[in-house]
Amino acid sequence: MKSLKTLAIILFFGGCKAQTPILDISESGTGLPNGYYLKDTYDLLNQFEGIYQYTNGSTILKIVLVKKIQQYNGKYYEDLIIGEYQYIENGIEKINTLSEINITYLDQGFHSISNNLIVNNNFRLYPCLNCLANEKRLYSPIYDPSTDTYANLIMRRTTEGGQEVMKIVITNPSGGAYLESEGPGPNFSLPLGELTLIKQ
Template sequence: MKNIIFIFALFSSISLFKSQSITIDINDSELNKPTGYYRKDIHNILNQFEGTFLYTNGNTSLKIILVKKIKQYNSSYYEDLIIGEYQYIVNGVEKSNTLSNLDVVYNNQYAKHAIAGVSTIDNNFRGWKCLQCNSNEQRLDSKIIDRITDRHATIYMRKTVVNGQEVLQVKVTDILPDFENMNPPDFSLPKGEFTLIKQ
């Protein structure tokens, strides 16, 4: 009986080691990969998105802080990703501030942080075409959670330079419907396209 248990444990360990040893680039397809593989930012595309970025319009501002996380487990596989939190001020009044959650380590970093992304898009992506992008430029397809209303939306991000200043151009769109609420509150964060300056 001990031999059977030992052999089972040995094969389980080999199987686990084999699945964890599979590494793919974040731009590669995830189809037919075994549980436990690693979706790695091999070319460090995500690094450019790290930092503190600020959008201002009069007394209204949106500050976003983004951090790259390495080899985070999401209950199925490991991945490198960008996580972030924000502070939103409207007419001088703070409406939402999740910045204190930036260092919180969740079981699933992607699902729990206010901003998270790992998928890249090219300049022909139909959700946000970019005629001025370089042919090999990679932008980030992420999600953002409105902590006031718990509504989710897509936030596309492009890191670039405008007039010698590093900026993050974003588009907040595709607000997900709230199927549990017949009259859901409006998404309270800024929507549309705007530019945040790197601090």
């Protein structure tokens, strides 16, 4: 009889334990205590995973994107896409962070590409006139380690001529460490504007 009472107490208090709130990545955790989980409930991030390459003569941009599940960023857990890239301009390699794709940082935001912000056609940073009505794109900052600057990166998965492609837009470079006396910081290394990368 004593063991039944003990078991009942354990089950009662075990069932009363606080649960970690789980939100979809489209929701905001503002106001919640640390420790909640932004989950890719509808697997919207899956379509962006892969290796993509833009080639124009001897200029190449190769991007590798990987989905990570339940990563802790110091405040909450989240599903997100991380990425690294290689940029070769006129046959000269300017940036190559591909070797960092398998590094697990305490905060995965340290990757060159890292985010889970799904945006729609009306995203004011870069509206999409050619997108389908319910098409989802992915927004992320992209880091240029050679100039210590960031730009905005908007990614759209689609198909052209039977080929899976990623249409990207790189825009609004900003930030960077520089001395005011030296004037504005260095230019962003990657080409700005829209590029089409073929899935490898």
